[in-house]
Amino acid sequence: MSRKQLIEMTRRHIAHAKTKTQDQAPSIHTVPALNYYDPVRWQAEMDGIFKRLPLTLGISSELRDPGSYQALEVAGVPVLLTRGSDRVMRAFVNTCSHRGAIIVPEGVGKSRRFVCPYHAWSYDQKVALVGVLDNGDFGDLDKSCHGLVPLPVAERAGLIFVVLRPETDGQPVDIDTYLQGYDKMLEHLGLDDCFVV
Numbered sequence: 001m002s003r004k005q006l007i008e009m010t011r012r013h014i015a016h017a018k019t020k021t022q023d024q025a026p027s028i029h030t031v032p033a034l035n036y037y038d039p040v041r042w043q044a045e046m047d048g049i050f051k052r053l054p055l056t057l058g059i060s061s062e063l064r065d066p067g068s069y070q071a072l073e074v075a076g077v078p079v080l081l082t083r084g085s086d087r088v089m090r091a092f093v094n095t096c097s098h099r100g101a102i103i104v105p106e107g108v109g110k111s112r113r114f115v116c117p118y119h120a121w122s123y124d125q126k127v128a129l130v131g132v133l134d135n136g137d138f139g140d141l142d143k144s145c146h147g148l149v150p151l152p153v154a155e156r157a158g159l160i161f162v163v164l165r166p167e168t169d170g171q172p173v174d175i176d177t178y179l180q181g182y183d184k185m186l187e188h189l190g191l192d193d194c195f196v197v
Helices: 003-019 039-050 175-179 182-187
Strands: 055-059 068-074 077-083 089-093 107-110 129-131 153-156 159-162
Touching: 055 068, 055 077, 077 159, 089 153, 089 159, 153 175, 175 182
Parallel strands: none
Antiparallel strands: 055 159, 068 077, 068 107, 077 089, 153 159
16 A cells, blocks of 8 residues: 555545544445354355465564564464464464364464474474374374474464465465555554564
8 A cells, every 4th residue: 555545545534533533434334143143154264365365474573583483373273373383374274184182372482393282293483293202102193294284374474374274285375465555554553663572
């Protein structure tokens, strides 16, 4: 968004503030109450919007250092955000590839490894399986096939965007198409330069 557009928007908002008005639709619009509690509609919205489009799940400054992570649940999906030693932000489904246990409890922290509390399978910062306690109990296990499920992730204007659906086969988030230039306006907020204390 250009500086000129921002100034025009600001002038319109100031005019509304002075006259105690706001933009109005041409007519009254009614919404059926069923739209708010229909479980089929709710699931369609979850699948078609919240699990398909990039969601802002974090602020880059919270996860600035290598090894920093944030675990959270969004729309029923347990998510692990982690910045690797290569400084790349990654997102994964926060469940062990063995029995599906939550690996990291919700919250933020810093760690070189993530260890499942169930059978102590351990994952590195890129969330590859690197250790299996009592490896002989699990047979001939190819660790390269048992890392955590990646989620598409991108960073723009100090924000971390994640798609909650892993079926994108590791394709990167097309964040430029999604934001349609809105990231330029977000950059004016200076979130890249913020620090969490």
